[in-house]
Amino acid sequence: MTEEPQQAGEPDESEILEDARLPVSGMGAALNAGANLLQTAQSLLARKTRRGVKVELPAYLSVQSTWFIAFGLQMVLFPYLITNKLGLGGTELGLANLALSGPSVVFLLLGGVVAERAAGKPLLMILHLVAALPAFTLAFIIAHDGIQLQFWHMIVYGIALGTVGAFMMPARDSILNEVVERRGRVGSRVTLQQGVAFATLAQFAAQITGLILGGYADKATTMPNWLGGFGIGPIASWQLLTLQGAIVAIGAVLAFFLAKGGKVQTGRSGVGAAFGDIAEGFRVVAADPKLWAMTILMFAVGIFIIGAFLVVLPIINRDVYGLSGDGIRDMFVTFWLGAFVSSVALSMFKAIKRQGRLLLTAQLIGSLAILPMMVHIPHWGFLTIVFVWGLSAGVSIAMSRSIVQDAAPKDQLARVLSIYQLGFMAGAPLGAAMMGGLVDAFGPYKIALVPAIGMTAMILWIALGTPIWNLKNAAAAK
16 A cells, blocks of 8 residues: 555654643643652651650750749748748648648549540640649748748648649640650650659759748848858849749640640440549559559558648758758758769669569668758758758659559550549548648657658568569560
């Protein structure tokens, strides 16, 4: 066959085929451009998400710091106002501490349920704002010339702040697991034990800051000559209470940088739902030997250690050494400095294999360290004992938190933490009231036998009768 001659001006076959492919090639280019745009958007979103997740841990630690700076101020101002400003004794101080820690016994379990059902971020913001009100109110009472500070003011202050704290503890502590888990998804190697150690470090450093500030209440301090010999203070106690309220309120602003947080759906509704959730939490703790052993151990710590810490030490500070708010400051700063040092050491380990043995050994050392207080010792010796007590407390707090948070089911973490904290908080008011009566009846020396014998007996029972001594950390084993 002969080909027909091509007419002038007609497109050749290659041009026709090229034109036929133009729509297809244009669509492919558009799809490629769209895919590239989507990939770029996803990359930007991923980077933004990583930045948001990475800022969460510093934000969480900052929120925690604001609470514990205010807590450190309170640790000095609360006993100072009762023992020095009002001139009351151990019985009244014990009752006041009962008012401060007692609401936790009533509301802590409900706080655990609320922490699971509510988003963590807005809950923390609300609680920090509410926690500022008692401090502002007490500051107004002290600063107002027409109002005289009375013991019942301290009781009301303690009940109000103790109630807020009952909801704060499970809300704040349960968020840490979420923060560490989200951080792990974007490549961070921070373990839960390290997260707990960092939180404990922030807590102790913040408390020390608050304690130092509180020591200047109504009293001037002259620095040593090698530090310049300049004077600091006095700062009026109402001004320090105002500072306490302002700092804890700043925590609400810092909580804005946290993720909203998840909510736990338990399937229960109605008025009895909270009680059903609480009962389920108790069943979980009772079914796990590690969890109920830690809860009982914390109950003993509340009775024997915290009772002596809150009541006996301030009375020794006043009656044995004749000191005021500055003495309370030095005593508590020394304690938390010891806790800070041991927490720094723990933060260097990603996972400790025998957490239970380290916990019980540290608590035994702390329990026996109080025995030299049975005789009159120099003030520096007293502070040395308090420092050793702090070293053991730092280990105890970090290890007990790690054990409980590792053992607790993640969907019931806040409830389990609230029950664990309840063991501690239920023992604290009982111990404070008991120690207050005993120190008034027998004096500050003989009372040292009570926490030493009580805690030693409890530690031996936990070591021999529960799995805590032989507990192995799964992360360390890997």
